[in-house]
Amino acid sequence: MRIHEISPETLQDVPDDEVLNLHHRVHQLWGLHFEGNTEESVGGLTREDLVNAHRFLVEEMRRRGMHHNEHDGLDRAGLALDLSALPEKLLVIDGLVAIVGSTAAEGYRDGHDVDVLLRAERDDRGHFLIGSDNVLLPLRKALDPEKRGLLHFIDNPQGPHAESVALYDLVLLRRPGLPAHLARLDPRRYQVMKPSMSGYTEFFSTGELWDAWAKRKLAQGHKLLGSPKIDGFRTVLWGKDGKLHARFEDSDRVRTFGIRFPDGVVLEGEFTARRGGEWLARTQLAGVLAGRIEAEPHWWLYDLLVVDGAEVHTEPFEDRYTRLRALDLAERHFTVLEQRPVTDKEGLEIVGYWAASHELSEGLFVRQADAPYHFGSTDTAAKLKTVFEIKCIVLDVIQRKNGHVYRCGLREPSERYSNVTEFEGHKYLDLGNTFVTRDDLAKVGDTLNVRIEELIDGEVDGRPALFWGKPTPVGPDKSRPAYTVAQAIDLAKRGRVYKREVRIGELANQRVGESAKKRVSELADQLREDTREERAAAFWREHWHESFPASGRGEFVYHHHWRGLSEDEAKLDEAALLQTDNSVHGDLRCSFGKALWGLTVFLGRVADLRGGRDLPTLPPDDKLQGTFKLHQPTAWLTVARRGPYVSAPGGVGSASRSWAKFFEVDHGTYEVGVWREHFFEIFLRGSMLKGRYLIQYAPVGGRGRVWLISKPEDQRPYAETHELEDVVAELRRKGQQWLIWGKPGERPRRVDVERGA
Numbered sequence: 001m002r003i004h005e006i007s008p009e010t011l012q013d014v015p016d017d018e019v020l021n022l023h024h025r026v027h028q029l030w031g032l033h034f035e036g037n038t039e040e041s042v043g044g045l046t047r048e049d050l051v052n053a054h055r056f057l058v059e060e061m062r063r064r065g066m067h068h069n070e071h072d073g074l075d076r077a078g079l080a081l082d083l084s085a086l087p088e089k090l091l092v093i094d095g096l097v098a099i100v101g102s103t104a105a106e107g108y109r110d111g112h113d114v115d116v117l118l119r120a121e122r123d124d125r126g127h128f129l130i131g132s133d134n135v136l137l138p139l140r141k142a143l144d145p146e147k148r149g150l151l152h153f154i155d156n157p158q159g160p161h162a163e164s165v166a167l168y169d170l171v172l173l174r175r176p177g178l179p180a181h182l183a184r185l186d187p188r189r190y191q192v193m194k195p196s197m198s199g200y201t202e203f204f205s206t207g208e209l210w211d212a213w214a215k216r217k218l219a220q221g222h223k224l225l226g227s228p229k230i231d232g233f234r235t236v237l238w239g240k241d242g243k244l245h246a247r248f249e250d251s252d253r254v255r256t257f258g259i260r261f262p263d264g265v266v267l268e269g270e271f272t273a274r275r276g277g278e279w280l281a282r283t284q285l286a287g288v289l290a291g292r293i294e295a296e297p298h299w300w301l302y303d304l305l306v307v308d309g310a311e312v313h314t315e316p317f318e319d320r321y322t323r324l325r326a327l328d329l330a331e332r333h334f335t336v337l338e339q340r341p342v343t344d345k346e347g348l349e350i351v352g353y354w355a356a357s358h359e360l361s362e363g364l365f366v367r368q369a370d371a372p373y374h375f376g377s378t379d380t381a382a383k384l385k386t387v388f389e390i391k392c393i394v395l396d397v398i399q400r401k402n403g404h405v406y407r408c409g410l411r412e413p414s415e416r417y418s419n420v421t422e423f424e425g426h427k428y429l430d431l432g433n434t435f436v437t438r439d440d441l442a443k444v445g446d447t448l449n450v451r452i453e454e455l456i457d458g459e460v461d462g463r464p465a466l467f468w469g470k471p472t473p474v475g476p477d478k479s480r481p482a483y484t485v486a487q488a489i490d491l492a493k494r495g496r497v498y499k500r501e502v503r504i505g506e507l508a509n510q511r512v513g514e515s516a517k518k519r520v521s522e523l524a525d526q527l528r529e530d531t532r533e534e535r536a537a538a539f540w541r542e543h544w545h546e547s548f549p550a551s552g553r554g555e556f557v558y559h560h561h562w563r564g565l566s567e568d569e570a571k572l573d574e575a576a577l578l579q580t581d582n583s584v585h586g587d588l589r590c591s592f593g594k595a596l597w598g599l600t601v602f603l604g605r606v607a608d609l610r611g612g613r614d615l616p617t618l619p620p621d622d623k624l625q626g627t628f629k630l631h632q633p634t635a636w637l638t639v640a641r642r643g644p645y646v647s648a649p650g651g652v653g654s655a656s657r658s659w660a661k662f663f664e665v666d667h668g669t670y671e672v673g674v675w676r677e678h679f680f681e682i683f684l685r686g687s688m689l690k691g692r693y694l695i696q697y698a699p700v701g702g703r704g705r706v707w708l709i710s711k712p713e714d715q716r717p718y719a720e721t722h723e724l725e726d727v728v729a730e731l732r733r734k735g736q737q738w739l740i741w742g743k744p745g746e747r748p749r750r751v752d753v754e755r756g757a
Contacts, residue, residue: 003029006053011060019064023057026050030074050074073188089173093119095166096130097139100154105163113152114143117164120155128155130170174376185311187238187266188247188254193303194479196377206352206364206384208494210345213382214366223369224342225318228355229383230300231282231362232270233475237299238306239263244333246271248289250476255289257297259333266306267324269299269334272360278635279360283451283472286439300360301329302337305373313373320373342366352384353546357595359633362387388495389449389474392431393482394442395423403438406448406473410466412484418463429485434471442476449474455492456499469499540597540628544680545738545750547597547631548672552748554591557637557667558615558689560603561587561653563660570646570659577661578610586615587662588709589629589636590670590682596636598629599695601709616666616688620713625706626695640664672748674718675740676731681718683744691715717743728753 001014001022011019030050054074061068069075098104101115108114116139120130128136136153144150217224234249244261247254248271273280273288273295280288280295287293304324305313312320325336340351348366355364364384371380392408409428413420421430424445434450442448454469466485483491492498540547560574563583577584586601602625603609615624639645645662647654654660666686673681678697684690692715699705714721724741731739731753742748 003053004049006056008056008059011056016064016066019057019060020066023054023061026054026057027074030054089171091169091171093170095119095164095168096170097135097168098164098166100164102163104165112150114150115152115154116143118153118155122155128153185266185306185313187236187245187306188252190236191375191479192234192236192249192268193374193381194377195381195383196379205494206345206349209352209364209366209382209384210348214342214348215345217368218343222371223318224366225321225339225369226342226348226351226355226364226366227302227337227339228300228358228361229363229365229385230270230272230337230358230360231387232272232300232360233282233285235269235271235299236266237261237269238266250478259297260330262327262329264306264309265304265327267301267327268303268305269301272298272300274298282474283437286437286441286475290439292438297333299334300337301334302339302365303373315372316370317367317373318369339367341369350546353543353631354594355384356631357593357633359635385495387451388453388492388497389451390455390468390471390488390492391447391449391477391480391483393423393428394444394446394448395421395428395430397442397444398433400436403436404440404473405436406434406442406450407432408434408448408450408471409482410485410488411482412486413466414485416464417466417485419465419467428482429466431466431468431471434473437473439473441473447477447480447482449477452497454497454499455488457489458499536628536630539630541677543631544597544628544675544677545740547592547595548675548740548742548748549592550747552672552742552744552746554670555637555667556588556590556670556684556686556689557639558665558686559587559589559640560609560663560665561585561660562663563653563655563658565659565661567659570661573644574663578606581606584609586624586665587629588615588626589632591634591637594634595631596634597631598636599626599707599709600629601626614665615709618711620711623708623710625700626709627707637667641667671744672740672742673744674722674727674742675748676727677736677738683717692717719743724751 001010001018003022003026006022014022051074058068095117096119098117098119099114100117103109103112103114118128118130118135120128122128140147140151214224235246236249237244237246239245239261240263242260242263244257244259245254246257271285272282273285273293275293275295280293284293284295288295288297301324302321303317304320304327305311307323307327312323321339340354342348342351351366352364355361362385366382366384368380371378374380390410392410394406395409396407398405398407407430409421409423409430411426411428413427413429417429419430419432420427422428434448450468451472451474452468452470455466456469457464457466459465466489489498561584562574562577563585565577565582569577569580569582572580584606585603587598588601589596589598601615603614604624613622618624640662641664647660647662649655649657649659652660653662666688668684668686668689670685671683673683673692675681680695682693682695684693691711693709693711695707695709697705698708700708719741720743727741728739728751731737737753739751739753740748741751
């Protein structure tokens with residue numbers, strides 16, 4: 001008998017020896033091709049085929065009184081009900097309740113009956129089988145609130161009326177949790193918890209998160225807890241024989257690590273890695289797992305599902321978190337993420353700011369403290385992202401000498417776009433190629449997460465086209481399909497990476513010449529800088545009054561940041577670079593808490609810098625223009641401390657096709673003076689940068705207002721030459737809310753101008 005012919009019926013008359021032989025063959029195939037491997041099929045048989053055949057064989061063996069032992073992954077896969085694989089929703093009847101007849105066709109007219117179609121059978125007494133008081137009464141209250149007897153319920157299970165307006169569908173909703181008496185939790189198979197689809201529980205600002213989700217949850221009486229959203233690979237971890245076993249969210253492969261880990265524990269965390277004390281970028285993690293990059297693994301833990309062999313996923317998250325913190329785990333490889341309470345809008349902003357200050361953060365993750373673990377999508381959790389990733393379908397995989405390039409697309413393209421292609425009978429918007437990656441992340445037809453810095457609605461050859469900027473492959477997503485064009489545009493707008501009406505040549509056409517590619521790259525890099533400056537300016541406007549050290553004192557560093565370098569130029573010292581005509585600017589970064597605020601200082605032409613015009617040598621009658629940065633990790637304080645730091649193309653601080661180099665000019669401590677919305681006073685204590693500096697938003701020669709940094713001749717603190725009450729009154733007249741009042745040697749005071757406190 002062939003494996004694919006096995007069924008309860010065909011096995012009934014098979015001799016015992018043949019049943020045992022078939023059982024042995026099924027295990028052989030599983031062990032050779034599927035145990036610990038990622039193969040999809042062998043000889044026309046899939047994993048599912050073998051699991052089903054094995055289940056039939058075991059049932060037949062038990063019917064015959066034969067003994068069966070569990071000894072490999074096939075036994076565990078075949079004998080445990082995977083209830084987590086059940087769909088979250090099942091549509092039973094489309095348009096179960098609908099308004100029909102003249103009301104649906106012409107609209108409601110006062111006094112007329114309203115025909116309500118209920119597609120359900122009636123019993124012998126004429127009562128709807130579906131439609132007890134919990135259905136009919138709410139409909140009457142909503143459609144006939146004055147109880148005038150307007151509703152006329154009819155039934156027509158055969159089909160819809162010609163004119164109808166559907167009000168309700170009959171949908172089955174899967175209950176959360178896995179009942180212990182029906183199934184055990186298999187860490188290799190269950191569906192991990194995720195916030196509901198993008199646009200509902202995925203946000204790009206604390207204000208948006210508050211208005212659409214958190215405010216409602218708190219009003220319902222739920223307690224909320226927030227933690228940093230670590231930029232890593234989501235992992236399910238468990239112990240076996242005292243060692244750590246793990247599977248990553250988008251892979252069925254089980255990996256074993258030589259790390260001590262307790263048996264009877266199943267938990268979740270984000271996989272990261274570090275090398276030489278520095279954390280690797282998420283895009284490098286696949287290389288670590290492939291063995292191409294040598295680094296030390298580390299997991300940031302946030303949830304616990306099984307402990308001491310007992311399932312705890314039905315317990316409230318707050319209780320699971322308490323159990324998680326009590327585990328004895330190797331500190332070198334594991335850190336339990338801190339959870340902070342969110343009680344109001346201001347508290348959400350503070351927790352969001354704290355989460356963003358984590359050096360590996362890509363945003364904020366908030367959970368209901370009283371919610372059990374939900375397998376699959378859920379409304380009990382939400383996330384705020386500070387980086388933008390797009391989910392797209394892989395249309396083609398292009399093999400290059402140094403790795404793989406993915407041509408990707410979006411679903412449901414508008415006909416207005418010219419870059420629409422057909423793939424497997426469906427139309428997709430062709431975004432173009434990603435950057436090259438050494439790792440084999442996906443195959444044609446897969447969903448791929450790609451990190452981008454802009455989504456551009458522009459033109460190609462005079463025709464509308466939608467394409468991306470700086471697309472860096474991150475990893476596959478087997479749980480969700482590619483975004484539609486409308487979804488991608490909406491999310492890109494909210495993530496502030498959407499650009500319109502930008503002519504940058506034939507970026508969508510990957511067959512343009514090298515000179516055209518270079519021009520496109522340069523323009524795309526410029527667009528990226530513009531977008532970053534806009535985001536940073538908006539962020540600073542909202543958070544400047546929170547960006548100072550509570551003690552009034554912190555550390556600072558000032559770098560020269562050279563861009564647009566060739567590989568050879570990146571090897572030069574700064575004296576040699578001063579003889580070139582490359583792009584250079586200054587980066588001033590100052591610490592507060594666990595993060596940095598910063599200012600990009602425009603130094604003008606290299607000839608100006610060569611002539612000595614720089615922040616440390618700035619005379620009192622001169623000013624340099626600048627722009628504020630987004631908050632950054634404190635690791636920047638020591639970048640280039642021991643020597644220049646070089647960034648390869650596509651790296652931190654570099655463009656997509658050129659190198660960058662950082663030189664530390666000075667470092668030291670600083671103190672906070674008076675800060676107001678358009679005026680910031682700091683006192684630098686370095687070896688070259690010394691004294692009182694002002695950063696002011698001021699008009700410049702008809703170009704509007706810009707940020708200017710200067711070292712004024714008057715070095716007296718602002719707080720010594722002005723009265724606090726006068727400044728508060730002035731700001732109140734201007735409608736400004738915050739004032740930071742400080743001077744060297746004193747702790748700064750934050751004043752709420754509107755409240756006078």
